[in-house]
Amino acid sequence: MAVVVETERLRLRELDAERDAACMLELLNEPAYHANIGDRGVRTLEQATRYLTDRVVASYARHGFGLYAIERREDAAWLGIAGLLRRDTLPMPDIGYALLARHTGQGYAYEAVRAAVAHARDTLHLPQVCAIVVPGNAASIRLLEKLGLHRQDMRVLPPGDELLAYYTIRFNAAAVDS
Structure with a gap:
């Protein structure tokens, strides 16, 4: 599979x-995925394969970007996902990420999301990206703010009814270190 970006510790x-x-x-x-992102109803390996094919892999062809596997460079351990999503309900691509619980608290999320945002700016030449986050997810809010995203407002994204914090960053106004 195509490597999109590498950092000191991650691919x-x-x-x-x-x-x-x-x-x-x-x-x-x-x-944590259910609490902060939502239950996608995927319970079998077959459903996971279909989820990846229909929602993730299709995004590469449709938009030129998507979510990516986060692997540790030293041993190729699969840590989680990070990248960009294109939703009809948002005006621009948004940052998405999630790590397996056993890999949290080690700085991997920040490193991976920082790389994904730099890729959006430097390779994809996007003028800005956004992020949505459950207001109670303090760790994700800290991560987004550390990357230079600013809270704009609160939004409900259809078809849900949950109020989400909406963050943005303009790349011509703020830079994210690569």
Whole structure:
């Protein structure tokens, strides 16, 4: 699979429906994923493969970007996902990420999301990106603010009814270190 970007410790690469289905199944069913992102109803390896094919891999062809597997460079351990999503309900691509619980608290999320944002700015030449976050997710809010995103308002994204904090960053006004 194509490597999109590398950092000191991590590699972000395109997800592959067959190769990454088991790891994605685990991630999609973690309690923190359900609490902060939502339950996608994926319970089997077959559903995880279809989820990756239909929602993630299709984004590469449709938009030229998407979510990427986060791998540790030293041992290729699968840590989670990070990248950009294109939703009809938002005016620009938004940052998405999630790590398996056993890999949180080690700075991987910040390193991966910083690389994804730099990729959006430097390679994709996007003028800005946004992020949505559950207001009670203090760790994600700190991460977004550390990267230079600013809270704009609160929004409800259809078809849901949950109020989400909406953050943006303009790349011509603020830079994210690569």
